[in-house]
Amino acid sequence: MIKVGIVGGTGYTGVELLRLLAQHPQARVEVITSRSEDGVKVADLYPNLRGHYDGLAFSVPDVNRLGACDVVFFATPHGVAHALAGELLATGTRIIDLSADFRLRDAEEWSRWYGQPHGAPQLLEQAVYGLPEVNREAIRSARLIAVPGCYPTATQLGLIPLLEAGLADPAQLIADCKSGVSGAGRGASVGSLLCEASESMKAYAVAGHRHLPEIRQGLNLAAGQPVGLTFVPHLTPMIRGIHATLYASVKDRSVDLQALFEQRYAAEPFVDVMPAGSHPETRSVKGANTCRIAVHRPQGGDLVVVLSVIDNLVKGASGQAVQNMNIAMGLEETLGLSHPALMP
Ligand SMILES: NC(=O)C1=CN([C@@H]2O[C@H](COP(=O)(O)OP(=O)(O)OC[C@H]3O[C@@H](n4cnc5c(N)ncnc54)[C@H](OP(=O)(O)O)[C@@H]3O)[C@@H](O)[C@H]2O)C=CC1
Ligand SMILES: CC(=O)N[C@@H](CCC(=O)OP(=O)(O)O)C(=O)O
Numbered sequence: 560m561i562k563v564g565i566v567g568g569t570g571y572t573g574v575e576l577l578r579l580l581a582q583h584p585q586a587r588v589e590v591i592t593s594r595s596e597d598g599v600k601v602a603d604l605y606p607n608l609r610g611h612y613d614g615l616a617f618s619v620p621d622v623n624r625l626g627a628c629d630v631v632f633f634a635t636p637h638g639v640a641h642a643l644a645g646e647l648l649a650t651g652t653r654i655i656d657l658s659a660d661f662r663l664r665d666a667e668e669w670s671r672w673y674g675q676p677h678g679a680p681q682l683l684e685q686a687v688y689g690l691p692e693v694n695r696e697a698i699r700s701a702r703l704i705a706v707p708g709c710y711p712t713a714t715q716l717g718l719i720p721l722l723e724a725g726l727a728d729p730a731q732l733i734a735d736c737k738s739g740v741s742g743a744g745r746g747a748s749v750g751s752l753l754c755e756a757s758e759s760m761k762a763y764a765v766a767g768h769r770h771l772p773e774i775r776q777g778l779n780l781a782a783g784q785p786v787g788l789t790f791v792p793h794l795t796p797m798i799r800g801i802h803a804t805l806y807a808s809v810k811d812r813s814v815d816l817q818a819l820f821e822q823r824y825a826a827e828p829f830v831d832v833m834p835a836g837s838h839p840e841t842r843s844v845k846g847a848n849t850c851r852i853a854v855h856r857p858q859g860g861d862l863v864v865v866l867s868v869i870d871n872l873v874k875g876a877s878g879q880a881v882q883n884m885n886i887a888m889g890l891e892e893t894l895g896l897s898h899p900a901l902m903p
Contacts, residue, residue, distance in 0.1 A: 561888055564590035564628035564652075566620055566643070567635035571745045572657050574605055575877035576632055581611040583881065583895030585888075590624050590631075593617035626650030630884050633658055634877070636744075641678025644703060648682070653887055654703045655880050661686035661705035662773050672769040689883040690777065691892070692716060692827050698886045706883060707777075709875030710736050710770045710792060713803040715777045716830060716850045717867030720823040722781040726814060727807035727863070730787040734774065735804045739797040739841070742871045750794065757796045768792050799872055800841030805865040809856070816854045816863060824852070828893050829874060829882065839868045846870060846901035848878030870900075 563580060567573045568591035580586050591601060596617040602609040604617070618624070625631050626647055633640040633656040640660040647654055663669040666677035677683075687701035688694055690712065698704060707715070714734045721727035740756045749755055771790045778786045795802075809816070817835045824830040831851045833839055839851035847870060855864045869875050878896055885892045 561586040561630060561884070562628045563588045564592075564625040564631040566592045566625065566631060566633045566639065568601070568617055569593040569596050569604065569745070570634055571741050571872055572876045572880075573634035575872045576634060576880065577601065577605070577608055577612065579873075579877055579881050579895060581608065582898070585890055585894060586630075586884070588612065588615060589628055590621075591615060591617055592620040592625075594619050622646050622650075626652055628652055630655060630888070632656075632880055632884075633660075637673050638675060638678055644679055644682055648702060653701075655689070655706060655883050655887075656704065657706045657876050657880055659705075659708060659769065659773065661703060662688060662707065662711075663776060668772055672772055688777070689879065690715060691879075691882055691886060692824070692830060693719065693777070693781075695886060698883055699889070701887055704883045704887065706876065706880045708770050708773055709738065709742055709801050709869065709871035710734070710768075710790070710803070711773045711777065712875050712879065713801045713850065713867045713869045714774050714790070714805060715781070717803055717805045717852055717865040718778060718807060719781045720820050721807050721809060721816075721863065721865070722778055722786070723823070724814075724819060725782075726809045726811060726819075727782075728810070729778075729782040729784055731808050732778065732786055732788045733806040734788065734790045735793075735806070736790065737793045737795040737800075737802045738871060739795060739800045741798050742801070742875075743794075756794060760793060760795050762791050762793045765791055797841065799845055799870050801869050801871045801875055802841050803865075803867040805867060807863050807865070808861050809863045810861050812856075812859065812861070816856060820852060820854050829896070837866075839866055841868050841870070842900070842902055844868050844870050844874070844900050845903075846873060847899060848874050848882060848896045849900065850874050
């Protein structure tokens with residue numbers, strides 16, 4: 560049985576880890592931290608977990624207790640993993656970080672986008688970007704895994720097949736993405752209030768969102784050259800879900816794009832290439848670790864439109880984190896993750 564610790568257990572991704580790990584046959588949560596709910600039983604704060612974590616209570620982060628775990632997930636704001644990762648790695652614990660602390664290869668670029676100095680640049684060399692569909696082999700032996708962000712997961716999975724095949728013009732890529740409100744986390748903020756976020760939709764961070772460098776880093780690798788990307792996130796009145804509408808110019812009209820996507824993801828347990836002409840809905844992936852993708856070439860022209868949907872809290876965060884744990888611990892990759900989506 561794998562001993563698991565979770566730092567940041569009261570947030571949306573922390574509790575989603577608890578929901579997923581409750582069904583995992585090879586993992587047991589031993590430590591779950593919260594500074595604000597110290598001593599409170601998990602099932603008292605989250606009654607949906609009653610019967611699964613009896614006896615487990617939140618406690619303040621303690622490196623000795625966390626260091627006794629085989630795997631520690633960080634479901635915390637940026638900067639927290641920077642502060643604790645070095646000490647934990649030294650105890651032999653594997654770290655799976657859901658925050659952005661180790662996603663960017665370049666510490667200076669991280670500082671520019673996150674507005675604070677990088678707290679652990681010396682660890683970047685050993686950090687592995689945890690997108691299994693691209694990095695599976697490196698994840699197998701990784702001790703520090705940076706789980707991709709929600710927008711970056713949906714966008715990279717949608718565009719990578721075109722870029723790897725050298726078909727899309729790398730200079731002109733557009734990612735028009737919509738997120739549910741849970742993407743902003745559980746902390747109180749005016750933008751997340753029911754009166755503000757329901758029955759309304761808006762774009763934000765058009766001038767530059769911190770996921771832009773992360774998506775660009777992944778697409779540059781797929782294309783083998785620097786890409787030009789416009790990324791516009793939107794907040795939409797739903798709780799969970801990312802819908803990415805992706806645009807790329809593909810001049811070669813002889814290529815069967817449906818076959819290209821199907822072949823690229825044929826062996827991937829969590830990417831579903833839908834039949835030609837499909838329009839995937841976010842509710843079809845709600846609660847599931849699945850990315851559903853459809854590829855279109857409207858009117859047979861040069862502009863290709865890829866639709867990519869995920870649940871931001873599952874394939875966009877906690878599910879992908881468990882997928883990484885399975886790979887890194889030598890388990891079956893789908894263990895504890897094969898449940899279907901929760902249609903409303
Ligand atoms: N929500 C989403 O869809 C996604 C989120 N992420 C990333 O995952 C991480 C967690 O996100 P989310 O669950 O939404 O965040 P929340 O704001 O919902 O929760 C944050 C958690 O971290 C704890 N925490 C806050 N500050 C500290 C600290 N200094 N030291 C230790 N614990 C702390 C909080 O508990 P307490 O204050 O009680 O200690 C809380 O449990 C973030 O980095 C986020 O960007 C990534 C992909 C998608
Ligand atoms: C709707 C919403 O606010 N989404 C968040 C992104 C999700 C997230 O948690 O960011 P990381 O992946 O970098 O950890 C945002 O735009 O800041």
